[in-house]
Amino acid sequence: MIHTEPVTLELNGVRLEPMTAAHAPDLARAAADGELWKIRVTSVPAPGEEAAYIDTALSMRDAGSRLPFVVRDLGSGTIIGSTSYHDIVPAVDRVEIGYTWYARSWQRTHVNTSCKLMLLRHAFDTLGCKVVGFRTDNFNHASREAIARLGAQCDGVIRHSALRRDGTVRDTVMFSITAGEWPEIRAHLEYRLGRFPARAG
Template sequence: MNTLLPVTLELHGVRLEPLGAHHADGLRAAAEDGHLWQLRVTSVPEPQDVDAYIYKAIEQRPNRLAFAVIDIGTGMLIGTTSYHDIVPAIDRLEIGYTFYAKRWQRTHVNTTCKLLLMTHAFETLGARLVGLRTDNFNHASQAAIERLGAKKDGVLRHHQPRRDGTVRDTVMYSITAGEWPEIRAHLRHKLARHGVR
């Protein structure tokens, strides 16, 4: 897999740019839109923890590359997403640490971000597999991942701690390089169907 360097990606009025300290206020506002940190099955930071969240994301490079998701038209920060668990030796990475302000959920944004990230992963970086994962009780996230066309690999039992002290099972999904052309066509069709050109 080619070296993963910070990059800016744009499509359909959405820009992904490397997440930095200057995004803190926007990310805080995105988390507050819907009080997303109160959702038990997500890892959205509480407003007072946003700076530490960004610092940790930057500190995790090169195993994680976090992006700020920006609405190009307004300059508003919509949310964040990341490449993570990057394993160059086997051409594998995952997409996750994703959340969007409530007003942007169930719009074209998630599909656009996934199309951008997977296109870059498969067609520029040379990834052979892109993984996605979520909490076993995060049914909305599982449905969103399945709508992308990802295949369910299985469940890792007793895998990660939640903020409330319980331990989650993690549902694992993936898309292979061989599946990518069909998934790409599917995502483009989804966006076109919703009037996004």
């Protein structure tokens, strides 16, 4: 049975640090890069909502269902986004990776692949997960494509499953990677990072 606890992970000039209440101003600055709260299919905190966003994440952590991180670029020392383990089910050795967003200037760089590789390595190689899941809004095409590029398999669609920030109800697309698939996916992600080096902060 897996046991998750706060941990700091580092790779390729990117560090994942346990989220704390003190990160609110940093997350506000990251979200302002691209005004990410205006994107309909994400849950990025709007201005003034950062403290509540963090409080929710930490409450879920205390309940055992989520492990939230901030993403730091080590070159500049700047917080550039957030990601989490969530829907943690120790009885079946399962976690999901989500609540992921990055400042616009860091999208389509080495950052997402680096973060996913760190989280997947920790989940499979350290925690001993049997499966790692991902979920996204049916209309979040960029997220769906990014998850598919990792090598995750689509498990299906949960229809009419969750509220969006604008009050509409989304369909949720579910993906997963199993422990048996992990060695090949790890090699694939390491290869991708070798062709997509870190940039200076």
